[in-house]
Amino acid sequence: MKTTKLKQIAQWCGGTLHETDGEVEVRGVSTDSREVKPGQMFIPLVGARVDGHTFISRAVENGAVAVLNANKEKKPKNVPYIEVEDTLLAFGAIAAGYRQTMKAKVLAITGSVGKTTTKEMLAAILNRQFRTIWTEGNHNNNLGLPMSVMDIEEDTELAVLELGMSAFGEMSYLTKIARPDMAIFTNIGTMHIEHLGSREGILKAKMEILEGMDKEKGVLVLNGDEPLLWNQRKELALETHYFGIDNSLCEVTGSNIRSDNSGVRFDVTAFGKTFEVFVPANGQHTVYNALAAITAAMLQGATVENIQAGLATFENAGMRQKIYEKNGYTIIEDCYNAGPESMEAAINVLADRVVEGKGRKIAVLGDMLELGSCAMAEHHRIGRIAQIRKIDRIFAYGVNASRVASGAVTGGMKNKFANFYDDQDQLIHDLRFQARPGDVLLFKGSRGMKMERVLQLFWKEEDI
Template sequence: MIALTLGELCRILGAELIQGDPGREIKGVSTDSRRVCGGEVFFALKGERFDGHDYVEEALARGAVAAVVARLPSAVKGPLLKVPDTLEALQALAAYHRQRIFRGELIGVTGSSGKTTTKNLVAQVLEAKFRVCKTPGNLNNEIGLPLTLLQLTPQHQMAVVEMAMRGLGEIAALCRLSRPTVGIITNIGTAHLGRLGSIANIARAKGELVEALPPEGLAVLNGDDPWCRRLAQNTRARVVFYGIGETAAVQARDIKALGREGTEFRAVFPRGEVMVRLPVPGLHNVLNSLAAMATGYCLGVDPEDMALRLASWPRESMRQEFLPGPRSSYIYNDAYNANPESTAAALEVVAQLPGRKVAVLGDMLELGDRAPEFHRRIGRAAAEAGVSLLLTVGELAREIARGAREAGMAPDRVFSFSGPREAGAFLARHLAPGDVVLLKGSRAVGMEQVLEVLEEVE
C-alpha cells in the first residue's frame, strides 16, 4: 500500500481522528483482527453475521496503529478514525491508492461461471511478459476488490481482478472503484437467476463491466454466447471475440480430448497460430483458455509463450481437481460451487473419461422459481453423460434424481440424501476400482464433506 500517515488517511477518508498521532505511519490495512501483525489500520466492517467494532480492542492489542470505525466502541482506548461508513471508507482508500500508484492495464473478469479459472489463466499468460497482481482466491466483491487494489505496487504492470455481483449496479460500483481498462465476460448463464429474475437482467448486470471501459479500452467477449455478442453493442471499447465459432477473432480448432490427461487444440489468432495442450479436460476450459489468450494477444504476449504458460495450469482446491479415491477410484472434485451451466460442463468432462461414472450432485442455489426445472435438466444431462450411479444431496437436488429417472436411469441407480456426509458414507460402500466420481454442488451445500468421508476409508 502507498505510504501514508494517519493524518493523510484522515484527509482521504474525511475522518475524525480520535486519540491518535497524525504523524504515525501506516504499513497496511486489515479487516480481520486475527491477522493483524503490527502497523496496519484496522477497518471495523459490519456484515450480516459479524461486526468488526466488536474486535477493535483485539486489533489494537495485536499492534494495529489505529481503527477506522463508524461508532465509538465502549471502553476502547486507542487511536480511532471515525467515519460515517467503514466499508465506504475502505473503498475510498482503495480507489485513491489505485489512482495514485498504478499506471498499467487493469483487467476485470466477470461472467456466470468460469470467473476464477479465467482470472487465474489471464494472470498466468500475462506473467510471461509482465509483473501481475491478481485477485487472491475469489475475493471478488465490494470488500475483496478494495483489498486487492490495495496490494498494487508501482512495480506491477498488469492487474487482474475478478468481479462478482448479486444484483444490478454492483459491478458498476466495482468499476467506479477499480476503473478497468480491459473487461472479460466469460458467459451469461442462470447463476443468480433467483435474485435478478431473468437472463436479460443477468446480462445487464454483467454488461456493466464493458459499459465502464474507456474508448481506448478492450472488451474480450465469448463469441459463442449470444448474450455476450449483444453486450458488444454496449461498450465504447474495442471488442475482440473468442470462441469455437468461425466468426471469432481468436479461435480454437482441432480440439482433441485426452481424457484425464487434458485437452489439445490449435489456437488461431488474426496473425499466426499455436498448438496448446491443457492439463485439464473439458470444452469449457478450452473457452476459458481462449479468453486468456485473446487478452494476452491483444496486450502483446507471444502466443508460443502463452501456450507454454497454459501447460502449467493454475490449480485451486475444489476446482477441477483430479484426486485419487478409495479402492483405486478417481475423484473429479469440482465441489467449490455450482450452477446449471458449470454442472453440465462437469458432466461433459466425466462423460469423456474411462471407467464407471458416478455423480454426487448437490443443490444449485439462487435459481428462483425455475429451480426445479433446472435441476431436472441436470438429471437428464447426467443420464445422457452415461452416469451409472447418481447420488443427490439436498431437497432441490431431488429434482435431479427425478430428471435422471425420467431420462431412463434405473431407479436402483439413483439415490437421494439430505446431507453430504450421508451421501459420502453410501458412496464409500459402493465404490469400485476404476470408478470416476464427480463432486459438484453450491457452496452452501458443503459437498467437500463427501470427500472428507471418503478420506476416512482405508
C-alpha cells in the same frame, strides 16, 4: 500497498482524523486483528455475529499504526484513528482512492461461470512476462475486491481482478473501485437468475462494469459464442474483441480440440497467428476459459511462448475441478459452486474420463441454488444430461435431488442407479457401500450444499 499517509486515507474515505496530525505512514491494511502486521491499518468490520471493533486492542498489540472506527460509543485508545459511518463502505472508498494513484493496468474478469479459472489462467500467462498481481481465490465482492486493489504496488504493471455480483447495482459499485482498463466476460449463464429475473437481466447487471471504464481507452473481451454478448457488438462504443469456438467471425478461435485424462489440447488462431496450446484440465469450458485468457494476454503483448508455457503450468484455485487419484479412486473435486452451465460442464468432464477395467462413472451432486422458478426444470435437465452422457450412477442431495433423479430415469437410467437424498449423511453411507476402487467420482454442488463435507466423510471409516 505503497506507503501512504493517514491524512490521505482519511481524505479518500471522507472520515475524521483523531489522535494524530495525519502524518502517520500506513504500509498495508488488514481486516483480521490476528493477522495485522506492524505498520498496517486495521479495518474492523461489523458482521452478523462479530463486531471487529472488539479486537482493536489486539490489532494495536500486533503493530497496527492506525484504525478505522464506526463505534460512536467507544473510541479507540492509544492509536490514531479515522472516524467513519461504515467501515466496509469506507474501505471501498479507500481502495477506490488508492487505485487512482496506481499506474498499473487493471484487467477485470466477470461472467456467470469461469471467472476464477480464467483469472488463474491469465495470471499464469502474464506473470511470466510482466509484474503482475491477481485476486487471491475468488475475492470478488465488496470486501475481497478492495483487498485485492490494496495489493497493487508501485512497480505492478498488471492487476488481474475478479468482479462478481448477484444483484443489480453491485457491479456498478465494484467497477468504480477497480476502474478497469479491460473487462473480460467469460459468458452469460443462469447463476443468480432468482435475483435478476432473466439472462437478459444478468447481462444488464454484468454490463454495469462499463460505468467504471474509460469510454475512450477501455477494452472489452467477450465470448462470441454467447448470442447475448455477440449481439452487443454494434451497441458498444468501447474497443471490443471476441473469442469463440463455433463463431468463425471471432478474432480469437479454438479448433481441433483433443482431450485425454491429462488435459485438453487445441489449436488457436489469434490476431494473425496460429499455435497449439495444452491445458492440464478437461472440458470444453476449459477451452473457452483459456481463449478468454489468451485474447486478453495477447492484447497486453504476451508472447505465444509465454501463453503456451503459462497455460501448460496452470493450476486451478480452491475446490474447482481438482482431479486426482486416491485409494484407487479417481476424484473430480468441484465443490466450490454450481449453476446449470458449470454442472453440465462438470458432468461432461466426468463422462469424458477414460475408465479402465470395470470402473464406473459416478456423479455426486448437490442442489444448484438461486435458480428461482427455473430450479425444477434445470435440475431435471441435469439428470437427463447425466443419462445421455452415460454416467453410471447418480447420488443427488437437496431439495431438488428427486428432480435430478427423475431426469436421469426419464432418459433411461434404472431407478436403482438414480439415488436421491434429503439427508447428507445417508448419502455418504450409501456412497461408501456402493463405490469401489476403479470408479471415477465427481463431487459438485452449490456452495451452500457443502459437498466437500461429503467427500471428506467418504474417506473416513467411522460411522457418521
